[in-house]
């Protein structure tokens with residue numbers, strides 16, 4: 025036994041082995057040393073447990089070291105194929121950017137840019153200068169600013185406009201968005217006092233009138249984006265609220281959540297109040313996300329009255345919540361696409377995916393079907409079926425978009441088989457994420473760019 029253990033090479037011998045040269049060059053001396061120690065420790069353990077095991081060669085040990093380092097070097101954030109049927113999936117990173125925005129990100133990221141530099145004057149500039157006029161042009165707002173996301177936009181606007189004072193909001197709008205964003209909690213963190221009014225299902229103009237006090241600083245209306253109250257309901261319109269605000273000299277702020285700049289009816293979807301409509305109705309400040317219906321990068325846009333925007337820009341919190349040069353580059357390019365509404369549905373992936381008709385999705389399902397069925401032969405049957413996709417990210421929660429899916433049903437009808445198939449799709453080099461429902465797995469192809477992408481991705485599925 026002792027002699028067998030003595031045959032295990034030293035760390036130095038493996039380090040200088042020609043078989044390790046390439047690994048050494050890419051991972052460096054220190055990481056290689058640690059990994060070799062790990063491999064040798066395991067070998068020693070194996071030998072002690074079973075003295076018949078063959079002695080590994082130096083080349084074997086170098087190979088094991090390389091494999092260990094490669095596994096350890098895996099990057100966790102990876103591209104996946106979203107076939108969940110939710111177009112703007114928050115857990116899967118929401119909007120996919122158009123290629124023009126990608127090019128702009130790369131350009132800004134790889135070098136110096138005039139982020140806060142006025143090229144004409146040769147002086148310090150403001151990062152909002154690159155984007156403020158464009159937002160104003162598209163929304164009709166006097167002024168605008170951009171922060172990290174819409175949650176930040178709401179926090180910053182409330183803190184800038186109503187710190188230490190009261191904000192009136194309808195009980196029906198005290199929403200929670202995705203677990204960690206709840207209006208009452210954001211209000212607290214903004215250092216404002218929430219004054220809730222009306223009932224969950226019905227709020228009237230007189231409820232606002234009664235709630236307003238000398239301590240009131242702001243009226244807030246939140247778009248209840250992820251649920252809908254139906255039945256015996258009543259809420260106060262933006263125009264009525266703006267009117268109440270004017271009579272009491274109080275600004276009206278609207279958190280639109282998704283916020284769209286186009287009439288979604290033009291794309292076969294249900295109407296969602298546009299940013300322009302809400303501003304025209306009299307809102308003084310609106311906030312909305314960059315990566316929901318807008319189809320851009322993660323960002324929060326604040327648009328509205330110049331005096332209020334200036335107040336927001338002067339808040340030191342703005343610095344903590346500001347966006348970087350890559351976001352500004354991408355957002356500018358996405359917003360520019362809105363100057364040509366006719367080309368929008370083809371140029372902007374989010375709108376392209378949302379407006380896609382089943383007739384254009386079905387041929388992809390037919391092309392992928394034989395490949396997927398082949399990979400799952402014996403384990404499951406695959407059929408094409410009609411499904412309903414969702415917009416996601418809270419937008420139009422009840423609006424369902426007719427779509428086409430591949431339906432995977434386990435041959436043995438067992439849930440454990442279905443779970444295993446779902447897990448092997450997630451374990452592919454480019455993971456495929458679907459939706460489990462009623463004993464089957466659905467791959468909704470609305471968000472698939474081409475059949476080829478999925479056919480390539482599922483190669484090797486049968487081996488898992």
Ligand SMILES: *Cc1c(COP(=O)(O)O)cnc(C)c1O
Pocket residue numbers: 173174175176178201205246247248249250279280281282312313314323324417418
């Ligand atoms: C999504 C949403 C938010 C949060 O926006 P993020 O961009 O995710 O930070 C806030 N308010 C409403 C109404 C929303 O729908």
